Amino acid sequence: MVLSVSERTFAQEVFQASTPVLVHFWAPWCGLCRAIDPTLTTFETQWAGKVKLLGVNADESLKLANTYRLTSLPTLILFERDKVRFRFEHYQGREELRRTLDSWMLATSGVSAPTQRLQPQEAVNR
Helix, strand or coil: CCEECCHHHHHHHHHCCCCCEEEEEECCCCHHHHHCHHHHHHHHHHCCCCCEEEEEECCCCHHHHHHCCCCCCCEEEEEECCEEEEEECCCCCHHHHHHHHHHHHHHHHCCCCCCCCCCHHHHHHC
C-alpha cells in the first residue's frame, strides 16, 4: 500500500526525506493509475531503503497538481530533497515503466541494481 500525502504533508514527507522520493500523482477515476500500483509496489520492495514511494490524489491536491504542471495521469516524479530529478508521463506499459524506474535509481543513487528481481507475473501474484 502506497502512503498517501496531501498538500499539508507533502513538503515534510518529500523535501525532508533522507532518500529519493518517488511521487505517484493519481486520481480515483484513472484506471492506469490503479494498473501501475503493483509495478510501483514491486519497485519499492526491490529498492527498499533506497527510495520512498508516496501517492498524491491530484483531484484533492490541486495546488500540487498546478505546481508540478500535471497534464496527464498517472504522472511519476522522482525528487531528491526539493529537486525534481526525473519525470514520467504517458504510460506505455509495465516493462517500460520498470526499466525507467530502475534507470532513475541507478542514475540517482550510484548503487548497483537490486540483486533479486521479481518477474512481472510474481509482482501481480503478490
